[in-house]
Amino acid sequence: MTHQAHRDDFGARLGMWLFLFTELLLFGGLFLLYAAYLHRYPGAFAEGGRQLDWIMGTANTVILLTSSLFAAMSVTALRRNEPHRAIALVVATILCAAGFLVIKYVEWSAKFSHGIYPGSEHLKNAPPGESLFFGLYFVTTGIHGLHVLIGGGLLAWIAKKIGNGTVTGDNVVLLENGTLYWHLVDLIWIFIFPLYYLML
Amino acid sequence: MNDDHRITGYGTLTAVWLGLIILTALTVGITRVEVGGYKVAAALAIASIKSGLVIAVFMQMKHEGRLLRWLLFVALLTLAIFIGVTFFDLLYR
Numbered sequence: 001m002t003h004q005a006h007r008d009d010f011g012a013r014l015g016m017w018l019f020l021f022t023e024l025l026l027f028g029g030l031f032l033l034y035a036a037y038l039h040r041y042p043g044a045f046a047e048g049g050r051q052l053d054w055i056m057g058t059a060n061t062v063i064l065l066t067s068s069l070f071a072a073m074s075v076t077a078l079r080r081n082e083p084h085r086a087i088a089l090v091v092a093t094i095l096c097a098a099g100f101l102v103i104k105y106v107e108w109s110a111k112f113s114h115g116i117y118p119g120s121e122h123l124k125n126a127p128p129g130e131s132l133f134f135g136l137y138f139v140t141t142g143i144h145g146l147h148v149l150i151g152g153g154l155l156a157w158i159a160k161k162i163g164n165g166t167v168t169g170d171n172v173v174l175l176e177n178g179t180l181y182w183h184l185v186d187l188i189w190i191f192i193f194p195l196y197y198l199m200l
Numbered sequence: 201m202n203d204d205h206r207i208t209g210y211g212t213l214t215a216v217w218l219g220l221i222i223l224t225a226l227t228v229g230i231t232r233v234e235v236g237g238y239k240v241a242a243a244l245a246i247a248s249i250k251s252g253l254v255i256a257v258f259m260q261m262k263h264e265g266r267l268l269r270w271l272l273f274v275a276l277l278t279l280a281i282f283i284g285v286t287f288f289d290l291l292y293r
Contacts, residue, residue, distance in 0.1 A: 017268055021275040028279040032286055039290055054228070061224050069217040072208065072258040079207045176260070183259045190250045193224075194243035198231035 009173040016177040020184050023147075027188050030140045034195060037132050044129025048137070049200025051116070053107060057197035060103050061189065067096030068186040071155070071179040081169035083162050090159040090175075093182065097152035104145055108138075137196055144188055151182045206263045216257045223250050 038045045074089035111134075115122035118138050123131040158178045161167040167174050227246045231239045256262045261269065 013264075014268065014271075017271060021271070024275055025279060025282075028282065032283055035283065036286060036290055039287075058224065058228055062221065065217060065220045065224065068254060068258050069213055072213050073210055075260075076207055076210060076213065180259055183254055186258075187251050187254050190247050190254070194227055194231065194247050198227060199240045199243040 007171075007173075012173045012177060013180070016180050020180060023184055023188075027140070027143075027191075030136065030143070031191060031195065034136050034140070037129070037136065038200075041127075041129025041132065044127050045133050046200045048130050048133030049196060051111075052137070052197050053110070054197045056103050056107050057193055060100050061193045063096050063100050063103070064186045064189050067093045067100070068183050070096065071182045075172060075176055075179055078162065078167070078169055078172050078175055083165075083168065086175070087159050087162050090155050090162070093179075094152050094155055094159075097148050097155075100148055101145065104141065104148075140192060140196070144185070144192060147185045147188070151178075151185050154178050154181060206260065208257060208260070208263075212257065216253055220250055220253060 070089045070092040074086045074093065077083075077089055078086040111117065116134055117123075118135060123134055155178050158167060158175050161174065223246050227243050230242045230246075255272070261272065
């Protein structure tokens, strides 16, 4: 049976944006918790923030911003009917995602080796504000890291579809939606970075 | 089908990326020197400008119509109301 498949590119993007709004409220809730507890325990939060490595945080910020550039460029490339360049740019985005996760792994390992992890003896004996700070840090960066992992997987799947000609210059909406998700991951990090690494 | 007006050139995208990197350097610089309470406001203001750039150019919001722009506004307003009402409670209880 051959028939013209129904296509609604705007509807697809609208659906993606509505989903992204729910993501915004998810992380918004976590930022709200952060703000409320920062208000209650400013001293302990400052103490916790000083223990985070701002150089690694900055490196990850630059990596994510660059990955977003590659993702946006891949849409331009595919729209200009350059599928090979588009695939190369999506792969570059995924490599940035991997780099981000490696740095995150190094950061978390360093914290674990100092006895700082959810439910650790060290945090149980620490002042309540400090264990709240690290609890929020692990939950927020953990959920964000999960999004990086999912976003990377999604982009890999889309790159495969560009390769076999399912996603083309005349049918870019799947790549557009995949990169929208990726930019959201970047967007959330733009706020995590100053909140946790810089301003305390 | 290939609506050309939706294409953002490599030059524009790279310029926005450069702007984002400069703003990142600025945030790090401002928060490393002690300027008291201002650094929180400055860091959040710069983060807002950065997210505005990402949404407008990388996420193509500048090419979208009224419906998506209004929906974005409503989503951000909802978040702002949540934060505002919570702090109204926290600060005056």
